Amino acid sequence: MKLxxxxxxxxxxxxxxxxxxxxxxxxxxxxLGGLLDGLIATSTGAIRAQNAQAIVYSGTAQASFVRSRIxxxxxxxxxxxxxxxxxxxxGNVQLGARVPGNGxxxxxxxxxxxxxxxxxxxxxxxxxxxxxxxETIKASGVEEGMVxxxxxxxxxxxxxxFVKDTNFNGQSSLWASxxxxxxxxxxxxxxxxxxxxxxxxxxxxxxxTDLPGAIDAATAGATDSYTxxxxxxxxxxxxxxxxxxxxxxxxxxxxxxxxxxxxFALLTVERTSLxxxxxALGAKSSTIFAGLVAQAVVVTAIAALIAGALVAVxxxxxxxxxxxxxxxxxxxxxxxxxxxVAAVLGCSFSLRRVLRIDPASAIGTTS
Amino acid sequence: xxxxxxxxTVTTALEMSNxxxxxxxxxxxxxxxLDHATLTLGSDEMVALVGPSGSGKTTLCSIAxxxxxxxxxxxxxxxxxxxxxxxxxxxxxxxxxxxxxxxxVNLVPFLNARENLLVVDELGRRTGAxxxxxxxxxxxxxxxADRAKNLPSQLSGGQxxxxxxxxxxxxxxxLVLFDEPTSALDxxxxxxxxxxxxxxxxxxxxxxxxxxxxERITHYCDRSxxxxxxxxxx
Numbered sequence: 001m002k003l004x005x006x007x008x009x010x011x012x013x014x015x016x017x018x019x020x021x022x023x024x025x026x027x028x029x030x031x032l033g034g035l036l037d038g039l040i041a042t043s044t045g046a047i048r049a050q051n052a053q054a055i056v057y058s059g060t061a062q063a064s065f066v067r068s069r070i071x072x073x074x075x076x077x078x079x080x081x082x083x084x085x086x087x088x089x090x091g092n093v094q095l096g097a098r099v100p101g102n103g104x105x106x107x108x109x110x111x112x113x114x115x116x117x118x119x120x121x122x123x124x125x126x127x128x129x130x131x132x133x134x135e136t137i138k139a140s141g142v143e144e145g146m147v148x149x150x151x152x153x154x155x156x157x158x159x160x161x162f163v164k165d166t167n168f169n170g171q172s173s174l175w176a177s178x179x180x181x182x183x184x185x186x187x188x189x190x191x192x193x194x195x196x197x198x199x200x201x202x203x204x205x206x207x208x209t210d211l212p213g214a215i216d217a218a219t220a221g222a223t224d225s226y227t228x229x230x231x232x233x234x235x236x237x238x239x240x241x242x243x244x245x246x247x248x249x250x251x252x253x254x255x256x257x258x259x260x261x262x263x264f265a266l267l268t269v270e271r272t273s274l275x276x277x278x279x280a281l282g283a284k285s286s287t288i289f290a291g292l293v294a295q296a297v298v299v300t301a302i303a304a305l306i307a308g309a310l311v312a313v314x315x316x317x318x319x320x321x322x323x324x325x326x327x328x329x330x331x332x333x334x335x336x337x338x339x340x341v342a343a344v345l346g347c348s349f350s351l352r353r354v355l356r357i358d359p360a361s362a363i364g365t366t367s
Numbered sequence: 368x369x370x371x372x373x374x375x376t377v378t379t380a381l382e383m384s385n386x387x388x389x390x391x392x393x394x395x396x397x398x399x400x401l402d403h404a405t406l407t408l409g410s411d412e413m414v415a416l417v418g419p420s421g422s423g424k425t426t427l428c429s430i431a432x433x434x435x436x437x438x439x440x441x442x443x444x445x446x447x448x449x450x451x452x453x454x455x456x457x458x459x460x461x462x463x464x465x466x467x468x469x470x471x472v473n474l475v476p477f478l479n480a481r482e483n484l485l486v487v488d489e490l491g492r493r494t495g496a497x498x499x500x501x502x503x504x505x506x507x508x509x510x511x512a513d514r515a516k517n518l519p520s521q522l523s524g525g526q527x528x529x530x531x532x533x534x535x536x537x538x539x540x541x542l543v544l545f546d547e548p549t550s551a552l553d554x555x556x557x558x559x560x561x562x563x564x565x566x567x568x569x570x571x572x573x574x575x576x577x578x579x580x581x582e583r584i585t586h587y588c589d590r591s592x593x594x595x596x597x598x599x600x601x
Contacts, residue, residue: 002489003475010477277473280434281534282462283490284455359434359461362469 003278004291008298015295018263019303025256026307026339029249033331034311036245038324039170043241044232045134046092046111046168049119054204054212055231057224063234065092065200072197074222081218083208088117089178089199093185093192094171095151099141108140109171112150112157114181117203122163125177135162137172139320151188169235170324253342256300260346264296268350272357279359289354293347300343304336379443380542380574381408381431386440388426388597400426402597404440408542411572413565415585418594424578425546427594431576432465432544433457445541462491466535466543468564470550472527474519480530481506481515487537498537505533509567524552528560532567543568545577549584561587 008015047055056078061068070078070089079087091114096107112131118124122132133142137159142148147158157174166173176184178199186193194200204225208214212225226234233239268275275288315327388401401423408414418424429435430442433449436457441450444464452460474483481502488498506512509529519527528548535543545564549557561577565587568575577588585591593600 003478003486006482007477273473274475277469278475278486278490279458280432280461280467280469281487281490282458284458287490360429362434362467362473 001287001291001294004295005298008295014267015299018259019299021259021263022256022300022303022339023306023310025252025259026304026335027310029252029256029339030307030311030327030332030335031314031325032245032249032252033335034315034325034327035323036242036249037328037331038326039241039245040238041165041326042136042167042170042324043238044168044235045166046113046119046173047228047231047235049121049166050117050203050228050231051120051205052117052203052228053206053208054202054215054225055228056202056204056212056215057200057226059219059222059224061201061224062236063224063226063231064236066192068200069194070199070202070223074219075197075199075202077219078202078204078215078223081206081211081215083211083214084204084206086117086205088115088203089197089201090115090117090203091178091181091185091194091200092168093151093181093189094169095184095188097140097151097157098149098154100146100148101141106140108137108142108148110137110148110150110174111168111171112174112176112181112184113168114176114178114199115203116178117205119166119175119203122166122175123161125175125180126160128177128179128183129156130158130160131174131176131180132161132163133159133175134166134173135164136167136320137174138162139322140172150184153184153187155184155187157184169237253338256339257342257346260296260300260343261349264292264347265350265353267295268292268353272361275354275357276359276361279357280362285355285357288357289347289351292350292354293344296343296347297340300339301336304339308332308336378410379407380410380412380445381406381576382441382443383407383427383431384441386427386430386437386442388423388430388435389438399597401430401437404594404597404599406431406592406599408574408576410541410574411569412590413568413575413577413588415588415591416576416578416594417580417582417585417591419580422594423597424580424594426597427599428544428546428576428578431542432467433460462487463538464541466538466540468528468531468535468543468545468548470547472519472531474527474530474534476519479516479518480511480522480526480533483519483530484533484537487534491538501537501539502533505536509533525556525559525563528552529563532564536567536571536573541574543573543575545575547578547580549579549581554583557581557584 057063057068092111094111097110099108142159144161147156149156212227215225216223312327315325318325383404383406386401386404390398390400404427416424430437449460484502485498488494506515511529549560561584
């Protein structure tokens, strides 16, 4: 292995092509992962922020706020379930917002929530006509104290402060009182307006091993309840986005594996004579193969680290809100680990060839 | 055919008795590469193994060096009988008991002269400091002390040959096998290399087989053994 690492140090040019190609592949892998994380983050923040053991929709809503209605009677059934300690209503409406200073067609997409139980990172609901806003709305020119107008009815909402990572369906979220939400909903979506004590969903806190299951059992199927993670996955489109991106990431990894496999297979063919000599001198096949794997791992690690640094810089250079890119240490580390696994697997294509190198080839067998 | 050991030999470096090597070809037919070869080398004896191309001299050399397994027969190198050795045991044997100098020298191109010697220790015993001391000593004795940090590409043909000899001597072998050491050299350099080989082997009391098809260099060896169609002739 020492021999292999010495070769890397002394003949870096030999590995430059593979390192460059792997760096590009690693950048693609991390960028795709960052886009997936960004898309998911901007689609699910409002649910992920919920400090709850269950998110409850009506039975036929298919985890959609728009399709869900929770009447007071149903809420009472949920509150009566054993283990439930707190229940808060929540409702949502998605609209275009006019921002002072922007053109009449330059609308900011927002998702206004009316809530009773404050999510993590969101203060208690402000007075009627006011809302907390997710900080991503700043990209549309919104500032604290500004009054924006929601929907065709141009309902005024004053922004009283900003919160983080609470977006929903790719839109900046606004967090307001239930009364504010009902007012905005009835003014702009009269077909979807709800009664005074009606919500679209419930946020439930409590204990118990399977609170969502217990709630659905208690309401005889009138509710469709999820854990927070389950509710995130059930948001329409989220799973499809994840599957699509994960398949692209999988294909990218497969390409990395093939590139590594081919490169080191070619190197092995090129070094057949050298390996024959080393075997004649007493090298074991395992020693030679371990050297090959060490070279692949080091080349891949260098490529992945360069890629990680470049993607992090890219993340800083891209203006907030322009594309949903979220670069996290977890994504970089997991990409590096996956690439290293691909490196080891790619090298295994050369194992058979290494095993078959005959030490007799060092001196020939025919004379 | 066999060749009698030197009268002055007290112990032996190599004993090969009735060694056969048979290759089975793709069509099922057998090709005999070595036919009942018997050869004994004294512990400091230097033998030229002479024969035309395809005569079996490299096969014999490979079997003596534990690179190939014989189909039948007995092979003892130093005090180790390798006749029934597994591939793993032969690998260990090559690490400890024999030295090779290959036809085209075959130094590791990205290692300097000293590191090329230390490869033997790295692949085998991994003794560390003693190996480094031995490498330095060998380079000194081979007149390469000032070339220890040079890569093979920075050495002349003769210097590369010396490094290869040093590498073959690193594990203090019972037997060193030279495969056509002068085939790529002109007459003058070839003679210098053979002189060097003889001096190094004799000064250390190490046995050697020099595989060659060039009769002109056989006088550097204690005796010559001819091989034709896999059969040894004294």
